[in-house]
Amino acid sequence: MDKMRIALLGGAGRMGRAIKALADCQDFPPREDGAADVLIDFSSPEGTAEAAAYCQEHGIPLVTGTTGLDDDQQAAVREASRHVPIVQSGNMSLGIALLQRLVAEAARSLEGFDIEILETHHRYKKDSPSGTALLLGEAAARARGTALSEAARFERHGRDDERRAEEIGFAVRRGGGVYGEHDVSxxxxxxxxxxxxxxLGRDAFARGALAAARWVIGKEPGLYGMGAVLGLDPER
Known part of the structure; x- marks a missing residue:
């Protein structure tokens, strides 16, 4: 497809503006005089649930990078994915998609090694840890045959108990204008x-989102991650 018709939800936000700078988009919902080939969502958890329902009703593929969804909102995404293809990721960077695979391989191979994740973002980021840090933690936990909800440790202040061998530790820094740094040790x-x-800039995420949008058009219904866009993993 030479040119995608993109509807964008969250176009006024930082990521939305970065995507608009790279591609011609129309605001969500699509104008009556031009249906969309794909909807890209960088809005809010409530907006994502709305977008998923819209895509399910109108048969439009969805690419969403919104984080912080609760169980009901995520259930709406999963229900929509039974009817339309959806790419969902807390980070649209192609490099992060590859890093997830490398983290999983290391977690499987380095038995007995402790896992710690450090992430740094700009002072305006609201969620903590970042969706990307959680993605990387999930990749490590799955590789070791456990759930992140059981392995994650987000706080050590004031605790005097020893580190559990199976835990995955998270540390968070916020400040300045850092776009995103993630280190898995x-x-x-x-x-x-x-x-x-x-x-190094939001262009990395915007280009990844556009790559996901091109890839998802014409795919079978399902819930996919960015690994699928790179040909690494078939589905989430």
Missing amino acids: FLGEGETVSLSHTA
């Missing part, structure tokens, strides 16, 4: 392995 008794990604 595997700490052994005699060595440490670190995998990291640094976003």
